Amino acid sequence: MPVSVLFVCLGNICRSPAAQGILEKRINDAGLHQQIRVDSCGTAAFNVGKPPDARSQSASARAGYDISAQVARQICDEDYEQFDYIIAMDRINLTNVESWAPKDYAGELNLFMHYCKNGGNTQIPDPYYKDADAFDGVIASLEKAADGLLAHIRNKHGI
Secondary structure, three states: OOEEEEEEEOOOOOHHHHHHHHHHHHHHHOOOOOOEEEEEEEOOOOOOOOOOOHHHHHHHHHOOOOOOOOOOOEOOHHHHHHOOEEEEOOHHHHHHHHHHOOOOOOOEEEEHHHHOOOOOOOOOOOOOOOOOHHHHHHHHHHHHHHHHHHHHHHHHHOO
């Protein structure tokens, strides 16, 4: 069974799909695509079925990541059975994910920036209500956190 990672933000159209695309590329580049699988979702249902925000797609593409094929979905009970890591972008979404988790969930629930030793903010800010330039900063933060998370997974699972 591959190690499984689920990224969570509010609507699954900005931060979590970009995080998914970034980590997937790093996994593929490292030849680990059979050992680690990645998905993303939102805590809210208002974007279900939609593609990632055009600004998130553009910022991701500028950084070398293609997230255009992703489709937003909402977190569900089965996710707690299927994912070893459920990683939130901010404290509000982490609180929701924690409160919905079954008592016997044995995976890891955490903030994405927890894996990035940046000494600063532990949250990835939601760029949705900001201008397009804000998305580039989010991508840079997601890249740092992805490197830290991948190192953590490789160390913890010996891959």
